[in-house]
Amino acid sequence: MTAILEAHALGMQYGRRRALADCTLNLPPGHVVGLVGPNGAGKSTLLKLACGFLHPTAGSISVLGNTPGSGPEQLARVGFLAQDAPVYANLSVADHLRLGARLNPRWDHGFVARRIAQLELDPAQKAGKLSGGQRAQLALTVAAGKLPELLILDEPVASLDPLARRGFLKHLMESAAENGTSVILSSHLISDLERVCDYLIVLVSSRVRLAGEVDEIIAAHHRIVCTRRDPEALPAGLEVVSAEHTDRQSTFVVRSGAPLPAGDWAAEPLSMEELVLIYMETAGPDPDPDPGPRPAIQDAQDAR
Amino acid sequence: MIWLTWRQFRTQGFAGLAFLAAVAAYLLITGTQLRHSYTADLATCRPQNDTCFGLLNGLQSDYNGPLQLAELLVMAAPAVVGIFWGAPLIAGELERGTPYLTWNQSITRFRWLAVKLAGVALASVIAVGALSLLVTWFASPLDTMSGNRFGTQAFNARDITPLGYAAFAFVLGVTVGLLVRRTLPAMAATLAIYFAVQILVTAAIRPNLLPTTTTTVPINQSTMSSQAVRFDRSEALTGPVTISLSAPPGSWALSQTPVLTSAGQPVQTGTVLTCWSRLLSQGGAGKQGSPDFGPLGACLAPYDLHVDITYEPADRYWPLQQIETGLYLALAALLTAACFSRIRKLRG
Numbered sequence: 001m002t003a004i005l006e007a008h009a010l011g012m013q014y015g016r017r018r019a020l021a022d023c024t025l026n027l028p029p030g031h032v033v034g035l036v037g038p039n040g041a042g043k044s045t046l047l048k049l050a051c052g053f054l055h056p057t058a059g060s061i062s063v064l065g066n067t068p069g070s071g072p073e074q075l076a077r078v079g080f081l082a083q084d085a086p087v088y089a090n091l092s093v094a095d096h097l098r099l100g101a102r103l104n105p106r107w108d109h110g111f112v113a114r115r116i117a118q119l120e121l122d123p124a125q126k127a128g129k130l131s132g133g134q135r136a137q138l139a140l141t142v143a144a145g146k147l148p149e150l151l152i153l154d155e156p157v158a159s160l161d162p163l164a165r166r167g168f169l170k171h172l173m174e175s176a177a178e179n180g181t182s183v184i185l186s187s188h189l190i191s192d193l194e195r196v197c198d199y200l201i202v203l204v205s206s207r208v209r210l211a212g213e214v215d216e217i218i219a220a221h222h223r224i225v226c227t228r229r230d231p232e233a234l235p236a237g238l239e240v241v242s243a244e245h246t247d248r249q250s251t252f253v254v255r256s257g258a259p260l261p262a263g264d265w266a267a268e269p270l271s272m273e274e275l276v277l278i279y280m281e282t283a284g285p286d287p288d289p290d291p292g293p294r295p296a297i298q299d300a301q302d303a304r
Numbered sequence: 305m306i307w308l309t310w311r312q313f314r315t316q317g318f319a320g321l322a323f324l325a326a327v328a329a330y331l332l333i334t335g336t337q338l339r340h341s342y343t344a345d346l347a348t349c350r351p352q353n354d355t356c357f358g359l360l361n362g363l364q365s366d367y368n369g370p371l372q373l374a375e376l377l378v379m380a381a382p383a384v385v386g387i388f389w390g391a392p393l394i395a396g397e398l399e400r401g402t403p404y405l406t407w408n409q410s411i412t413r414f415r416w417l418a419v420k421l422a423g424v425a426l427a428s429v430i431a432v433g434a435l436s437l438l439v440t441w442f443a444s445p446l447d448t449m450s451g452n453r454f455g456t457q458a459f460n461a462r463d464i465t466p467l468g469y470a471a472f473a474f475v476l477g478v479t480v481g482l483l484v485r486r487t488l489p490a491m492a493a494t495l496a497i498y499f500a501v502q503i504l505v506t507a508a509i510r511p512n513l514l515p516t517t518t519t520t521v522p523i524n525q526s527t528m529s530s531q532a533v534r535f536d537r538s539e540a541l542t543g544p545v546t547i548s549l550s551a552p553p554g555s556w557a558l559s560q561t562p563v564l565t566s567a568g569q570p571v572q573t574g575t576v577l578t579c580w581s582r583l584l585s586q587g588g589a590g591k592q593g594s595p596d597f598g599p600l601g602a603c604l605a606p607y608d609l610h611v612d613i614t615y616e617p618a619d620r621y622w623p624l625q626q627i628e629t630g631l632y633l634a635l636a637a638l639l640t641a642a643c644f645s646r647i648r649k650l651r652g
Contacts, residue, residue: 051408075410082404088312089400095311102307103409139405146410 002065004029004150004182005050011058012045019045021206023059027184027199031213032176034197035186036276042206043186044083047154050184051080064149076105079148079181083155085139089128093121096142104146111178112145115171133164137171144175151176153185157192169196190276200272202279209279214272221275224252226265235261242282253278305411305419313424316389320431327377328438334370335442341366342445360449371446374439378461381435382469383498385428390477391490393420394643398485417647421640425474432470436462453621454556456506463625468632473498475639482646501635505628511558513627516614521549523563523609544570549611554618566608579603 003026010023020042027033037043048054049061052069061067066074087096093116101107116123119137121130127138136156143151153172157165173196176183187193193200200217202210210217221241224234228250231240238254245251253270254260260267270278310317341363349356394417397403407413440462452458459465476498481490544562551557562570582603616624 053404053407069412072410072412072415075408075412078408080404080408082401082408084401086401086404088402088405090315091311099308099311099406100409103305103406103411105410142405143408 002029003027003062004031004033005061005063005184007059007061009059010046010049010056010061012042012049012054013057018206020049021058023203023208025201025208025211027182029182030180031182031199032173032197033182033184033199033201034190034193035184035201035203036190036193037186037188037203038280039188041188041203043188043203044154045206046203047080047152047184047186051078051152053080072105076146077149079143079146079151081136081139081143081151081153081156084159085136085156087127087130087135087139089126091127092123093125093127093130093138094123096127096138097123097145100142100145106147108145108147108179111147111175112141115141115144115175119171131164133160133167136160136164136168140168140172140175144172144179144181147179148181150182150184153183155186155188157187165192172196190273194272200276202276204280210276217275218269218272220255220257221270222254222256222260222267223270224254224260224263224265224267226250226252226263235263237261242278305415306423308406309420309423313389313427317427320385320389320427324431324434327374327435331370331374331438331442334367338363338367338442338445364446364449367446371443372457374442375457375461378432378436378439378466379457381432382428382466382473383495385432385470386473386477386494386498387491389424389428390474391481391494392487393424393478393481394647395481395485395487395490398482399487413647413650414644417643421475421478421643425471425636428470428474429467433464433467436464436466451554453554453618454616454624459510459621459624460502460506464629465625465632468629468636469502471636472501472632472639475636475643479639479643479646482643482650505631509631510624510628511616513624513631514616514620516558517617518612518614519552521611521613523547523604523611543573545573545576547611549613551613551615552617556616556618556620557613558616559614561612563609563611566610571604571607571609575607576604 005025005027007023007025010020010025011018012020023042023046035043035046045054049056050063050068052067052074064074064077066077068078069075088099091099097112097116100112101109119134119141121134121138127135130138136159140153140156143153151172156172157168160168169192172183172185175181185193185196198214200210200212200214201208212220226249228245228248231243231252234240234252234254237258238252238256238260241253241255243250243252253275345359345363346356349359397406403413403416406416443458443462447453447458447462450458453462460469473494477490477494480493480497481487484490484493546562549560565571
């Protein structure tokens with residue numbers, strides 16, 4: 001099957017500011033992909049490139065096998081929900097649904113009607129008078145109602161309260177499951193995405209730090225606690241992600257393609273949240289101009 | 305997309321329509337009254353006095369207020385359309401991030417822009433065109449009386465030029481909005497640019513659109529019968545002499561030379577004064593010290609005095625209307641092309 005998103009050395013530069021650099025990705029279909037990174041990491045840029053709002057300044061990107069935003073057919077296949085879920089404040093809920101029905105060839109009236117009934121939205125209400133959660137739900141309904149093959153959501157829950165977040169993600173997952181849609185959604189908090197994603201991309205300082213299926217990532221990473229030693233002393237095949245040292249002992253987070261070899265250490269798995277935080281921290285605040293892989297031990301010593 | 309354009313434009317459209325209806329009612333009533341008075345006046349005075357000058361003059365001044373108001377409306381309408389329909393069309397959307405919603409439906413942003421532009425541009429041209437038509441009808445008796453079709457207000461607020469202005473002002477508003485991306489600054493810039501272009505075209509470009517006609521009027525008894533020679537009363541007794549002569553009726557007088565000699569040089573005040581004082585000393589002056597032109601003319605005859613008047617003939621009215629409308633439509637087309645090129649490069 002065609003990858004939902006394929007990027008090669010993708011880069012985006014706004015004037016002198018670099019928003020995304022050297023991004024190579026291949027997202028297999030049928031996933032709910034979480035895109036995590038701190039504010040300003042380039043998440044929005046990547047998503048806007050994917051739906052054709054932006055054109056890359058370097059490299060190439062294809063979505064569902066085509067150039068993003070290349071024409072009405074491509075637009076019909078990709079749904080996008082922008083940050084803060086923009087709606088027309090002076091148009092009613094019903095007007096928005098009519099807008100979706102008029103502007104999309106594959107509009108699913110039944111699906112949309114069911115969603116609106118479930119959400120208990122009043123069709124006559126002006127969209128400007130909706131709560132933040134309701135507005136996001138409306139925008140999601142419009143984006144999902146055109147039955148896209150891929151639904152892209154940029155920070156969909158950032159401005160919602162915890163209850164609205166839950167409701168929104170539930171709605172999203174139900175819609176995606178009902179229509180067999182692949183989903184990419186971004187957030188600066190892994191906790192927002194942990195429950196719904198089965199594929200994860202960590203983007204820090206305009207670079208992809210980590211990408212893969214959640215299960216595989218969890219299985220490949222270990223925290224090792226052992227007597228104090230240099231990372232070089234660890235067996236070959238272990239990639240050190242971070243290292244911390246006290247007087248007596250060292251704590252490493254390592255990545256290993258194969259099962260972890262036995263050794264004179266205590267090993268434990270990491271939660272997704274811990275792992276993402278470690279990747280975000282080790283990237284450093286601003287790798288300028290090209291940081292390359294930093295020696296992780298140096299960071300930890302600086303931190304001490 | 306047509307539905308969405310209509311749905312978004314509906315409120316503004318109805319507001320414009322309501323305003324137009326109010327103006328139409330006023331002009332139709334006033335215009336009908338004007339026509340009644342006009343025919344009645346002509347019927348009463350024609351038998352006695354063929355020109356009806358005084359009576360018609362009174363009628364013109366009676367209706368001067370409504371005429372000024374109507375002309376002001378037609379001249380302001382394109383600017384209003386540019387500011388309130390044009391500038392917010394794209395800028396308002398960009399400000400609120402709604403293109404993220406619409407551009408992700410299954411239509412390209414080019415189609416989105418094309419339908420919005422075409423739909424509201426059509427409404428703008430129709431609205432301003434209807435207003436212009438009404439005012440042209442209302443003012444036609446007054447225009448016949450004044451015989452002045454080339455005055456700034458008469459030319460800019462009649463017939464087809466307002467259509468060109470409306471198309472230009474609307475697309476100007478859209479383009480500025482697309483570039484500035486914020487509604488209020490876009491509105492202000494649209495107003496400033498529109499009036500700058502209007503002033504430039506009216507004052508500097510329109511007189512040069514078509515080749516002008518120049519006629520030479522000799523200064524003699526027949527042309528001077530109703531004129532008085534005005535002197536530049538400088539101490540030095542030099543400087544040109546000017547005489548105000550009118551261009552052919554219904555034409556657009558552009559410029560007039562001072563009184564020239566046969567060599568094409570301006571005649572000096574001293575020359576005329578010399579003739580005049582000679583007449584006075586001979587006692588040949590007319591009553592109240594104003595010399596009849598006959599003797600003065602005889603004295604000045606060797607100089608073969610004449611005045612050159614440059615003007616556009618009356619039949620240039622429609623060619624000028626058409627050319628100027630075309631000019632504004634061409635500007636609007638250029639701006640439209642700029643909009644499409646800009647929206648391609650617009651970053652979300």
